[in-house]
Amino acid sequence: MNKKLAIITGAGVVILAIAGGVTYDHYRTEHAVKQTATRYVTAFANQKSTQLAQQVDTKHLKGYTAKSLATRNTAAFTRMGVSKIKIANQTVKKQSGDTYSLRFTAAITTKIGQLKPQHYRTTIVKDGQQWRVRWSPKMILPSMSGKDVIQLRTVTATRGQIYDRHHQLLAKNGKRVQAGIIPGNLGSGAKRNQNLQKIATAWNVKLATLKTLVNQSWVTPKTLVPVKVVTKTPTLAGVDYQTVDSRTYPLGSAAAQLIGYVGQVTADDIKKDPQLTSADVIGKAGLEQTYNKRLSGTDGGVLYLQNGDETTTLLQTQARPGKDLTLTIDATQQKKAYQQLGSKAGSVVTMNPNNGQLLVLASSPSYDPNKFVNGISQTDYDQYANDKNLPFVSRFAQRYAPGSTFKMLTAAIALQNRTITSKTTKSINGLKWQKDASWGSYQVTRTVADSRENMTQALVNSDNIWFAQVALKMGASAYLKGLDPLFKTQSSLPLTMAKAQISNSGKLDRDTLLADTAYGQGQLLLSPIQQATMYSAIANHGIMQQPTLIKGVKAKRTRVFAAQDAAKVETALTHVVSDATGTAHGLVLSGHTIAAKTGTAELKQTQDTNGKTNGFLAVMDADKNTYLTVSLMENSDSGTLVTAMKPYVKTLY
Known part of the structure; x- marks a missing residue:
């Protein structure tokens, strides 16, 4: 009995082992x-x-x-x-x-x-x-x-247009002739290459580019492959023309860096967004690029399978037009400001300090965005790309040392923390000064040797020494405390712009750096937009207004100075214009009270040497507070800028 049980038990173990192996193999499979x-x-x-x-x-x-x-x-x-x-x-x-x-x-x-x-x-x-x-x-x-071939016939969505505050068009839809190639009509072999070369020559396009376009994976012999917008329509083998929606920019170069332009999709664009095709047009720069999704809308069309003459519809949708974009910009003022810069490198920023609405964002030199829509020639592009004055740069958003325009903020901070009063008078001799021998050869310089000056006179004369002494008296800690609310809040503009900085480290850990910062030099870096934002605290009697560019969007307001302190600074700035010796006296306009401050920021490496300077000019309507404008002219001085900007300031009334 036990022997039988042992045999049966052994057989059971074998069966279980086999079953376990089968189960494991099944699981592994x-x-x-x-x-x-x-x-x-x-x-x-x-x-x-x-x-x-x-x-x-x-x-x-x-x-x-x-x-x-x-x-x-x-x-x-x-x-x-x-x-x-x-x-x-x-x-x-x-x-x-x-x-x-x-x-x-x-x-x-x-x-x-x-x-x-x-x-x-x-x-x-x-x-x-x-x-x-x-x-x-x-x-x-x-x-x-x-044998089925997937085909897509697209109905392009109408692109939203861009308007200024008065509903003038800044980016306008229109019609243009687009040239394309039908690969099946090019012929084959040597004949095909000859025809492609003729097309390349006629349209000023590289032969390699044409070959890449017609060899895309989705292209069939009957596909019309878009190549470029043209103004002439010569008869060429394998070529067809069609009227397509296009974009024009009425202000041209006067608003190019702000508005940007649209252009044909490239291979790199398709890698970033697989929904794009080479027939698409997208924003390539400026607000056209930033708001491309909003402006583009959604294309419609028919997606179908084709087998000979038979078709099977897979999807059919209606195009949804893009949304328009209305800016706070005043097209007329934008054009006038740009014209006053002439061909010189610079910018003009004008805002309504009451609500932050930006009326003008002009940058010079510039480029014609209409050339890019049409398919810019290599010659024209090289001319822009090789221009040492960098026409593609948005100077209104680039950072600079603000120079003496910054003194108005130093004055307001010093009034607020009671380092000075508006009547504080300093006796200063000569055109150079240093705190003590520890500064070595470094000295603060000024251009007017006025022996006794109060705050107003120091602003009228734009006295670097006076403001350096004020900053040293209040100390770095108090000065930074006053600067903090001005630099703390950043705008949310749809523009690429680095943050404003007080210094490379954010500290003022040397007396010489503290002194230099007080009159707008040192390591200060502010864009003209950021300058206008901070200076609005003077125009608004203590309230700093953040800027806005899209109509209907409100921007933050922050009280940074007591009303009476900011008002005292603004009153002093009116003397910079009204006094015969004021650095902005050239802006005098009969019947108007104007507050202004000039600035000439030095770019030289060492003192007592010749170097490049940038001229700045901040101007405010001291009667009704309807505008605040900050102008910049590179490689210039503030006197030249005052002369250049006076005709523009007149148009603001």
Whole structure:
């Protein structure tokens, strides 16, 4: 009995061992199959066609290699402008022997909208020691056959226009003639190359560029491939012309850095946004780029399969126009300000200090944005790119040492912390001064040797020594405390602009740096926009107004000075204009009270040497507070800037 039991028990152990081995093998097989399925579906969702092809059973492919499979998959998704694929309901089930079923559903977002859910079904089979997915064109779209070609006929959304505060157009829609190539009409071999060369010469386009365009994966022999906007339409083999929406900029170079321009999509653009095609136009610079999504709207059109003369519609949607953008800019004033800069490098920023609305953001020299829309010639582009005065730079957003215009803030801080009163008088001899021998050869200099000056006289004479002594008296800690609220709040403008800085470290840890900062030099860096923002605290009697550029958007207001202290500084600044010896006396306009401060920031490396200077001018309406403007002219002085800007200041009344 025990012997029988031992035999039976032993047999049971063998059976259990075999069953355990079978269960483990089954688990390992299912795990491997599911891994293959997941790799394939993940590659599909991420549009990684080469990785997808690595999971395919290539031995049983009909008419394809792994490479051509990947190429067609990429071409199809590119043609559709697929931006997102969301996978759901992925299942793997054993069918029989070494065959498993794979099913999943994909929600595919194309250039013109989302397709209805696509239900995919195939098998996974064993290929040697590996598991591979069976592939056919139905794995691109379930309704596709081997001969189907995906086509997309786009209805471009009308781009939103950009207006100024008075509804004058700054970026305007229009019509232009677009030239394109139909590859199937170019001929073949040497004839094809000859025709492409003729087109390249006629349109001033590189031959290599044309070849790249016509060889894109989505292009068919009958596809019209857009190349450029043209003004002439010569008859050329393989060429066709069509009227398309286009963009013009009425102010041209006067607002180029602000508004920017649109242009044809490049290969780099498509890499960043797969929904784009080479036929698209997008914002390339300025507000056109920043607000491209809002302005562009959503294209509509028809996505369909074509097999000979037969077509099957996959998706049809209506185009949704882009939204308009209305700025606070005054187009008339923008143009006048730009004209007053002439060809000199500089900028003009004008704002309404009551609400922060920016009326003018002009930068010179500039460029013609209309040339870029049309497809700028290499000669014109090189002229801009090689210009040492950098016409693409938005000088209203670039940082500079503000020079003596900054003295108005030093005065307000000193009044607020009671370092001085408006009647504080200092006796200073000579044109140079230093605190003591510890400064070595370094000295603070001034241009007017006035022996006794109060705050108003120091501003009228723009006396560096007077303000250096004031800063040293109050000390770095008190001065930084006064500066902090001015620098703490940053604007939220849709412009690229680095933060304003007091110094490289944020500290004023040397007496010489403290002294220099007090009169707008040292390591101070402010853009003209940031200067206007801070100086609004004087115009608004203590309230600093952040700027705004989009009409209807409100910006933050912060009290940084007591009203009476800021008012005293503003009154002193009116003498900079009204007094015959004032540095801005050239701005006198009969019947108007104007407050102003000039500044000449030195860029030289050492004292008592000749170097470049930048001229600055801050001007305020001291009667009704309707405007505050900050002007800059590089490689110039404030006297030249006063003369240049007076005609513009007149137009502000």
